[in-house]
Amino acid sequence: MLKVKNLTKKYKDFVAVNNISFTINKGEIVGLLGPNGAGKSTTIKSIIGLLRIDSGQILINQKDHTSIDAKREFAYIPEFPNLYDQLSIWEHIEFIAKAYGKKDYEDIALDYLKRFDLIDKKDELTTELSKGMKQKLSIICNLVIDPKIYFFDEPMIGLDPKAIKTLKNLLIELKDKGKSIFISTHLLDSIEHICDQILVMKNGSIITRGSLEELKGTQKISLEELFLQVTKDE
Amino acid sequence: MNKLRILIDKDIHQVKNYLKSFNNNRKKLIPVVFYILWFYFMFKSQTDNNFYSVNYFKNFSFGILTFLLIISLINIYFERTSYFNMADVNLLFTAPIDSKLVLIYAIFKTSWKQMLAALFMFVFLSPSLINAGIQFPRLLIGVLAYVLFIFAIEPIGFIVSQLSKKYDLKILLSGLVISLLVMVSIPMILLKSPVEGIQSNYMNYVPIIGWSRGIFMGMFQIDSFFFLYIFAMVVFNVLINLYIIKTSDNYYEDVITATENKEKYSSKKKQGKASLNISFNFNKNKNIRIKGDYQGAKAFHWKNKLKAIREDFHYLFGVQTLLFLIISVAMVFVKGYKNIEIPYPIMYMWATAIILYIYTLFSLNAGGEDELEMHFFYLIPENNIKKIIALNQLNFQRMAINSVAFFIIPIIIDFRNFISYLLLFLVFNSVYWMIKYAYVLVKSIFRNETDFTFMLPLIKVFQLLLVILPSVIGGFIGAAFSEVTKLNPEFIVLSSVFTINLVAVLLILVLADTIINRIEL
Numbered sequence: 001m002l003k004v005k006n007l008t009k010k011y012k013d014f015v016a017v018n019n020i021s022f023t024i025n026k027g028e029i030v031g032l033l034g035p036n037g038a039g040k041s042t043t044i045k046s047i048i049g050l051l052r053i054d055s056g057q058i059l060i061n062q063k064d065h066t067s068i069d070a071k072r073e074f075a076y077i078p079e080f081p082n083l084y085d086q087l088s089i090w091e092h093i094e095f096i097a098k099a100y101g102k103k104d105y106e107d108i109a110l111d112y113l114k115r116f117d118l119i120d121k122k123d124e125l126t127t128e129l130s131k132g133m134k135q136k137l138s139i140i141c142n143l144v145i146d147p148k149i150y151f152f153d154e155p156m157i158g159l160d161p162k163a164i165k166t167l168k169n170l171l172i173e174l175k176d177k178g179k180s181i182f183i184s185t186h187l188l189d190s191i192e193h194i195c196d197q198i199l200v201m202k203n204g205s206i207i208t209r210g211s212l213e214e215l216k217g218t219q220k221i222s223l224e225e226l227f228l229q230v231t232k233d234e
Numbered sequence: 235m236n237k238l239r240i241l242i243d244k245d246i247h248q249v250k251n252y253l254k255s256f257n258n259n260r261k262k263l264i265p266v267v268f269y270i271l272w273f274y275f276m277f278k279s280q281t282d283n284n285f286y287s288v289n290y291f292k293n294f295s296f297g298i299l300t301f302l303l304i305i306s307l308i309n310i311y312f313e314r315t316s317y318f319n320m321a322d323v324n325l326l327f328t329a330p331i332d333s334k335l336v337l338i339y340a341i342f343k344t345s346w347k348q349m350l351a352a353l354f355m356f357v358f359l360s361p362s363l364i365n366a367g368i369q370f371p372r373l374l375i376g377v378l379a380y381v382l383f384i385f386a387i388e389p390i391g392f393i394v395s396q397l398s399k400k401y402d403l404k405i406l407l408s409g410l411v412i413s414l415l416v417m418v419s420i421p422m423i424l425l426k427s428p429v430e431g432i433q434s435n436y437m438n439y440v441p442i443i444g445w446s447r448g449i450f451m452g453m454f455q456i457d458s459f460f461f462l463y464i465f466a467m468v469v470f471n472v473l474i475n476l477y478i479i480k481t482s483d484n485y486y487e488d489v490i491t492a493t494e495n496k497e498k499y500s501s502k503k504k505q506g507k508a509s510l511n512i513s514f515n516f517n518k519n520k521n522i523r524i525k526g527d528y529q530g531a532k533a534f535h536w537k538n539k540l541k542a543i544r545e546d547f548h549y550l551f552g553v554q555t556l557l558f559l560i561i562s563v564a565m566v567f568v569k570g571y572k573n574i575e576i577p578y579p580i581m582y583m584w585a586t587a588i589i590l591y592i593y594t595l596f597s598l599n600a601g602g603e604d605e606l607e608m609h610f611f612y613l614i615p616e617n618n619i620k621k622i623i624a625l626n627q628l629n630f631q632r633m634a635i636n637s638v639a640f641f642i643i644p645i646i647i648d649f650r651n652f653i654s655y656l657l658l659f660l661v662f663n664s665v666y667w668m669i670k671y672a673y674v675l676v677k678s679i680f681r682n683e684t685d686f687t688f689m690l691p692l693i694k695v696f697q698l699l700l701v702i703l704p705s706v707i708g709g710f711i712g713a714a715f716s717e718v719t720k721l722n723p724e725f726i727v728l729s730s731v732f733t734i735n736l737v738a739v740l741l742i743l744v745l746a747d748t749i750i751n752r753i754e755l
Binding site for chain 2: 048049050051052066068069071072074075076078080081082083084085086087088091092095096098099100101125138141
């Protein structure tokens, strides 16, 4: 579903992402972990075409990642939900559905609004919403698109525990439907048991990769302990 | 075409919702009413104006076009020139819509907003222009000049932002500014007079500003050059927009930073907190150590010192001090060169008033100290009077030194009026204290953040009153007192203004606890 080959992204002389390669298969959840400044957001933004890559190749479902065809295949949920001030919740959903050419999305959208406790606020402008509510709307907009692969960049920040639980359940449902998910987060325990593969980044490079079992080996430790172990400075 | 319809629909929804929001929150109407009244009075004052000369409009149009270009360059420098907002970045840039369509639509939308601004300005200017003998159809020539100008400078910002990813932004902007300065200086040097240079037709040859001025002046007289300027502007606009469209396949990365900055800036501006903070960062990478023990409230003073050292020559003086000195020297030079008969103290009194006026305007636009918007200012366990003093201590010290730089020249060459300059120095500084403290008072009185945003224009008028009222009261008391005592009115008025300002500042300090405790974040 996603093929990243020798991706390098520089900001002038600073190498933010250094020659990384990985693939995500259909129906796979891949967690992208790393300390602050490791290059996680830059990696995601480069893949979805918000940032220009310096070298490498990125294919989303066999299509060049900046092409319009590729954009139909993915959804992106950013860390900070930036929405239009003068559109209501429902108008955002309508706009996104139109932009992605989705028909008969209303029932699905209403269902998501119920699950994220936003149904009563569906006609309110986003200026009336809290940060957590905006994040929920940002997630719903992208769920309505129903793409083949989702890119989540710290989606749980600002969400209440119930919404985090809902999102976790949704991730599993999406995986069961054959959707691929690439998720970057610092809330390690929230993805510990749902990831098929974990990539750990540091200083722009992938320093460790594999399934949770492979990474832990014979050690009986949590993902958090594993993370601290692999990212600690020599 | 279908995708274009989606973009248009989105914006129609936004406009409709914006209009509906007035019905849901009537307080939003307050600034609208205020602006209408303000516009009416300004329009009325223009109607009552006497005849303006053609040269007045030549200077005016050149001034306003140059000002708009400078604002545009400042926005480019601070990387906040963008056709987009952050919602576009997250929702539109990732959607399967052609990036060129997204850009063309954004350019069209921005230009449409500018057209409205142009019409507004010309409705406002029309009485003066009609008084100057310009009939209605010719007013449209002025609108055309403005529209073509705006259409040209907006894309320049976009192109410079794009180029700055490859080349140094400072070099690009310096190149632009130097070429502009050279072109503008040529007519001034040729005619040996800046004013005649600006008024001459040579100035119309300067690209963008000059061509637009040439079109603008077509309201008064149309000649063959008028059509040449229109041709030049249209060709420039077409070429620059074609260049953008041709090179805009992959521009998303280039506009993200500018869009983020623009959004932060406009959000601050809406709340009256956008500061003009132009810093030079002379010691950007220097490891700065400040000796001494700055505990409690003094930590604010320590932080301000650190910031000042990083941004300027010295923590007590810098670029502004130099500027004050240059202005003072220039005033003395001009007075001698042009044989101006106004006495030095009166000249410096006017200069003081103008400088304070500019400071007041900036303070109205910029809000107050950044610390007042931060929670730690309120949470640091320290006496509020000490905190409020420490917050502005360095500002006051620096302004005292700036004003010494300003008044030292007249004191040297006109020492017999030393007392007048001393009083002007005290008035200057005391009004500056009031400028700084007025915002603290305003924050304390208008506590609700939503109301603060809705009623911003009125609040700013109130802030202005807080700054000038003590001086006006002091002035009246002083004038009345000198009338009775027959003492030197200048001396009495300045002393009274200083005394009342000092009393007002002391009152604010005494009430600091109550004032600070009332502020809500």
